[in-house]
Amino acid sequence: MNFLRNQLDKVKHNFERGQKWEKYYYAYEALDTFMFAPNTTNDVKGSQIRDAIDLKRLMMTVIIGMVPCLLFGIWNVGHQHFLAIGQAGATLGDKLWVGALQVVPIIIISYGVGLGIEFIFSTLRKHPVNEGFLVTGMLIPLVMPPDVPLWQVAVATAFAVIIGKEAFGGTGMNVVNVALTARAFLYFAYPSDLSGDVWTFIGDGQAVAGYSGATPLSLAADAATTGVNVVQSFNSFGAGWNEGVFTLSNLFMGIRPGSIGETSTLMCLIGALILIATGAGSWKIIVSVFGGAYVMGLFLNLVGGNAFTQMPAHYHLVIGGLAFGAVFMATDPVTASQTETGKWVYGFLIGLFTVLIRVFNPAYPEGIMLAILLMNVFAPLIDYFVVSANKKRRLQRATV
Amino acid sequence: MGKFIKLKKGFTINLAGKAAPKVVEPEQPETFVIKPADFHGIYLPKVVIKEGDSVKAGTALFHDKKHENILFTSPVSGEIVEVKRGEKRKLLEIKILADKKVEFELFPKFSVSDIANLPVQEIKNQILKSGIWPSIVQRPYGVVADPTTTPKAIHISAFDTHPLAPDYNVLFKGQDQAFQVGVDVLKKLTSGAVHVNTHSTSEVSTVFSQVKGVEVNKFSGQHPAGCVGVQIHHIDPINKGDVVWTITPLGVIQIGKLFSQGIYDASKLVAIAGSEVKNPQYYKTYTGASVKKFLENNLNNDHVRVISGNPLTGTAIGKDGHLGFFDQQVSVIPEGDYYEFVGWITPGARKLSFHRSIGLFSFLSPNKERVVDTNTHGEPRAFVQTGIFEQVTPMDILPTHLLKSILAEDIDEMEALGIYEVIEEDLALCEFVDVSKHKVQEILREGLDLVQNS
Numbered sequence: 001m002n003f004l005r006n007q008l009d010k011v012k013h014n015f016e017r018g019q020k021w022e023k024y025y026y027a028y029e030a031l032d033t034f035m036f037a038p039n040t041t042n043d044v045k046g047s048q049i050r051d052a053i054d055l056k057r058l059m060m061t062v063i064i065g066m067v068p069c070l071l072f073g074i075w076n077v078g079h080q081h082f083l084a085i086g087q088a089g090a091t092l093g094d095k096l097w098v099g100a101l102q103v104v105p106i107i108i109i110s111y112g113v114g115l116g117i118e119f120i121f122s123t124l125r126k127h128p129v130n131e132g133f134l135v136t137g138m139l140i141p142l143v144m145p146p147d148v149p150l151w152q153v154a155v156a157t158a159f160a161v162i163i164g165k166e167a168f169g170g171t172g173m174n175v176v177n178v179a180l181t182a183r184a185f186l187y188f189a190y191p192s193d194l195s196g197d198v199w200t201f202i203g204d205g206q207a208v209a210g211y212s213g214a215t216p217l218s219l220a221a222d223a224a225t226t227g228v229n230v231v232q233s234f235n236s237f238g239a240g241w242n243e244g245v246f247t248l249s250n251l252f253m254g255i256r257p258g259s260i261g262e263t264s265t266l267m268c269l270i271g272a273l274i275l276i277a278t279g280a281g282s283w284k285i286i287v288s289v290f291g292g293a294y295v296m297g298l299f300l301n302l303v304g305g306n307a308f309t310q311m312p313a314h315y316h317l318v319i320g321g322l323a324f325g326a327v328f329m330a331t332d333p334v335t336a337s338q339t340e341t342g343k344w345v346y347g348f349l350i351g352l353f354t355v356l357i358r359v360f361n362p363a364y365p366e367g368i369m370l371a372i373l374l375m376n377v378f379a380p381l382i383d384y385f386v387v388s389a390n391k392k393r394r395l396q397r398a399t400v
Numbered sequence: 401m402g403k404f405i406k407l408k409k410g411f412t413i414n415l416a417g418k419a420a421p422k423v424v425e426p427e428q429p430e431t432f433v434i435k436p437a438d439f440h441g442i443y444l445p446k447v448v449i450k451e452g453d454s455v456k457a458g459t460a461l462f463h464d465k466k467h468e469n470i471l472f473t474s475p476v477s478g479e480i481v482e483v484k485r486g487e488k489r490k491l492l493e494i495k496i497l498a499d500k501k502v503e504f505e506l507f508p509k510f511s512v513s514d515i516a517n518l519p520v521q522e523i524k525n526q527i528l529k530s531g532i533w534p535s536i537v538q539r540p541y542g543v544v545a546d547p548t549t550t551p552k553a554i555h556i557s558a559f560d561t562h563p564l565a566p567d568y569n570v571l572f573k574g575q576d577q578a579f580q581v582g583v584d585v586l587k588k589l590t591s592g593a594v595h596v597n598t599h600s601t602s603e604v605s606t607v608f609s610q611v612k613g614v615e616v617n618k619f620s621g622q623h624p625a626g627c628v629g630v631q632i633h634h635i636d637p638i639n640k641g642d643v644v645w646t647i648t649p650l651g652v653i654q655i656g657k658l659f660s661q662g663i664y665d666a667s668k669l670v671a672i673a674g675s676e677v678k679n680p681q682y683y684k685t686y687t688g689a690s691v692k693k694f695l696e697n698n699l700n701n702d703h704v705r706v707i708s709g710n711p712l713t714g715t716a717i718g719k720d721g722h723l724g725f726f727d728q729q730v731s732v733i734p735e736g737d738y739y740e741f742v743g744w745i746t747p748g749a750r751k752l753s754f755h756r757s758i759g760l761f762s763f764l765s766p767n768k769e770r771v772v773d774t775n776t777h778g779e780p781r782a783f784v785q786t787g788i789f790e791q792v793t794p795m796d797i798l799p800t801h802l803l804k805s806i807l808a809e810d811i812d813e814m815e816a817l818g819i820y821e822v823i824e825e826d827l828a829l830c831e832f833v834d835v836s837k838h839k840v841q842e843i844l845r846e847g848l849d850l851v852q853n854s
Contacts, residue, residue: 001741004741005739005741029779033744033778033779034742034744035741035742036739036740036741036742036743037739037740037741037742037743037744037775037777037778038739038776038778038779039736039737039738039739039775040737040775040776040779041705041735041736041737041774041775041776042736042774042775042776043839043842044715044716045715045716045841045842046713046824046828046831046839046840046841046842047711047712047713047828047831047832047840047841048705048707048711048712048714048716048731048733048774049413049563049711049712049733049752049772049773049774049832050775050776050777050778050831050832050834050837051752051753051754051755051777051832051833051834052751052752052753052755052760052762052777053753053754053755053757053760053777053778053833053835054744054777054778054779054781054835054837055778055781055784055835055836056744056745056778057744057745057757057758057759057760057778058755058757058784058786058835060744060745060757060758061757061758064758128779128780128781130781130782131781132784170782171781171782171784172781172782172783172784172836173782277756278755278756278757278758279755279756279757279786279788280757280786282787333784333785333786333787334784334785336785338785338787338800338801339798340787340790343787387798387801387817390796390797390798390817391816391817393796394637394639394796394816394817394818395816397637397639398639398640398641
């Protein structure tokens with residue numbers, strides 16, 4: 001490694017203040033600190049020792065939490081592909097190969113475009129390249145449908161990073177979750193590519209007879225008008241080509257069509273365990289999102305009204321992207337509520353609004369995306385009340 | 401009756417090289433130094449001696465231009481060899497070449513019954529003249545106490561939870577009587593109580609357990625339980641307009657000796673500790689001592705950082721530097737100016753961390769003593785709220801919001817969020833655990849200066 005260090009040291013001075021490549025200092029710094037943890041020491045005054053943590057490691061921890069979802073997603077894209085074209089006997093290798101061919105380019109595009117923009121902005125704005133995009137760059141592919149056109153991934157990533165983040169001042173300053181901004185951008189800009197039969201990659205193959213690209217959410221939304229029992233329509237779906245795809249256990253496992261990484265509640269829970277054990281994600285938010293959705297589901301069961309409101313509350317926790325959103329999106333430390341009490345409220349309302357949007361707004365069947373974006377905007381307000389309460393306690397004490 | 405307070409949040413940094421409970425009386429260093437930078441709230445130090453003057457222990461060296469009666473005096477007798485000034489003639493330090501045997505300025509002596517009848521003003525004058533007054537620190541702001549005020553209480557923390565902290569049972573052994581006299585004197589300066597705050601689980605020295613006429617409070621929990629600011633927050637919090645004084649046990653003992661023996665005795669025990677010290681133990685010396693002699697032939701290697709005070713809040717002074725005014729601890733830890741290949745992801749239990757992120761396993765063995773160097777382990781980055789500051793702040797204070805209000809220079813907000821209750825040491829752990837490597841203590845001091853001067 002000494003060779004590499006020497007090479008970096010050789011060019012380093014060119015990037016320092018007053019030298020010819022001064023402008024690109026932060027781009028160089030990002031690469032250098034990626035290769036080598038820096039040799040900087042603490043100031044002579046203040047804390048002389050520092051925790052071994054840094055932002056890179058924290059972000060890497062979140063990425064590792066996403067790995068189960070990613071690996072499962074790659075397999076599932078291949079698996080669903082072969083089911084849809086009627087080749088249920090395809091080997092594991094074939095499934096992984098087809099899945100990887102679909103998913104890996106999306107990841108490359110997402111990281112390439114996003115990091116490119118980060119480097120350009122760091123040079124223009126003269127601020128360090130923040131590691132936040134390491135996570136965002138992985139989240140974006142996981143919430144994309146498997147056959148999303150690559151140019152759309154590029155456009156959405158660029159929009160999200162520029163408008164969603166850099167316009168507010170970069171990492172740490174953004175109001176709404178960057179990855180969800182990308183997803184929401186596609187949703188509203190190219191609705192035809194993000195609804196209907198996009199959740200299974202069919203490619204050059206021919207879909208089998210009886211194939212349908214419906215999702216549990218669209219089935220449930222239909223049920224609201226037709227009045228069919230939702231659970232029955234789930235259980236009978238896929239007869240002939242993908243038997244039992246929407247049974248409760250299968251929904252929990254996530255062996256069903258959907259966005260690349262968000263189908264499996266089980267994988268999201270494994271991710272949640274990693275985040276909670278490492279302290280990278282707030283367990284309060286994760287628990288309260290699930291809690292909020294479940295409570296709202298139960299409440300709607302009591303109210304009744306149509307077939308969707310009568311769907312058992314626990315189904316809400318396994319359909320759509322609720323689990324993925326709760327674990328990886330709602331916990332984003334920049335856009336979530338920042339006070340401990342606020343986190344409970346923030347998470348609970350996300351769960352509540354998700355179910356509300358699902359059930360009462362058939363135009364937007366997936367509620368979690370909009371619920372999180374909405375609560376991102378309201379998180380500062382929740383914090384405002386929590387902080388005010390803290391100030392009030394202090395004031396009351398003074399008069400005693 | 402005192403209170404018993406259990407603190408649940410915090411983090412005790414367990415470093416290798418704690419001082420063994422052994423006291424040595426070494427050959428005394430040649431030079432001693434008093435630095436105005438050790439005190440907050442000095443407007444402009446006015447030097448009253450010249451190079452070449454001889455002084456005794458307790459002879460005035462300088463005073464603050466705003467408070468001419470607060471004298472800063474020499475800890476030892478000898479000759480002034482240097483009045484060191486920096487840019488714009490700012491006073492940096494006054495260096496004294498010490499005599500072999502310390503001679504004292506003599507102050508009036510009092511018996512216990514005399515003290516009870518002494519007028520408050522006379523007590524204050526004696527402390528001011530002796531040069532012990534600057535060890536009384538005023539909250540809010542952590543500045544040298546204003547002698548014209550009467551505090552609502554005086555707090556003494558009787559234990560230290562900082563990394564490599566000296567054991568107070570060793571530091572103050574046998575000083576029971578002086579401590580009692582000091583407390584008796586201090587009681588006359590406050591309208592409220594004198595609080596002595598002890599640790600509930602470790603052995604408490606008789607100096608603190610047998611003292612009469614004070615409230616003895618008990619605390620349990622990890623660092624910063626020993627920080628007096630945290631203790632005040634739980635016993636009798638500081639509100640806007642309140643004045644509270646804090647003083648170290650050493651300061652109390654010095655006041656005791658000033659009244660019972662009539663001298664300013666600046667002798668103190670100092671723990672020379674840290675992973676790079678061959679024989680970590682206690683040395684008897686005086687305030688402002690040069691640390692050079694204590695470290696000679698006593699270091700494991702040459703590439704070290706010598707800190708006056710503890711590694712969380714101390715100041716790097718170099719191998720021939722001098723002890724800070726308040727410090728009873730010198731920490732020697734390895735310098736961390738090395739590159740580490742992909743150091744941001746390499747796993748291991750060797751690196752100390754409060755976090756449990758991927759590859760950081762130190763949380764599995766919390767009782768293991770660790771060697772920690774001065775490397776920053778990362779680069780400064782934007783604030784990312786992970787809620788970690790709140791986990792190491794055992795107070796009803798929101799550190800992130802307070803720091804942000806300081807960065808925004810919003811004085812009303814700082815007041816509302818409780819800036820009066822904290823100084824640097826109370827939030828030093830936030831600086832340690834910060835993912836984004838902010839200089840939390842520096843930011844806080846900027847806020848305190850801003851509020852104080854507004």
